Amino acid sequence: MTDLFSYALIGMGILFWYWGTAAFLRRRSVLFKLHHLSVADTLGSVSIIAGLLLQRPREWPLLLLAILSLALWNTMLGYILAYCATGGDEKRGGDDG
Template sequence: MGIEIASGVCLGVGLILWFWGTPVLLTRRSILFKLHHLSVADTLGSLAFMVGLLLRRPREWPLLLLAVFSLAMWNTVLGYVLAYCAHPLEQEHG
């Protein structure tokens, strides 16, 4: 019973983090700040989801570990690529 509660908490935290990163997109901050805030919230939310799923299905740990590793690598590389591509736009538009 305790594992199901912990799993539910992780899934709930993941859902909250997913939605927490979205309202920043509507602010007047720089595009790099928006991308950073959204990608951090999305990554942490997804990792919380993976932990919640791992608690519910402990026998699937190799697959979930692969998903966590892929998620961390993908979001890190994507964040650098987007920041690199957006950087000249920031200089041109102030």
């Protein structure tokens, strides 16, 4: 039963990856596409690692570290990519004149 649930999580993670990639086919802004891709990639990767966690319970410290790293990395990368995509032209509240 655990193997079946593990394979279901891994399959769901792969589906999330494809779902995020499908956003590039839509006619939307670049920021929408990046957001969609980063959320789907994070959910897919965490689902796959959770499925691996069920198969290899003795490796839980490394897999938990991988889940936390993915969540932090993908969040920060999304913000950096959005900032670069807008050109970094937002005013920061300074007195530029």
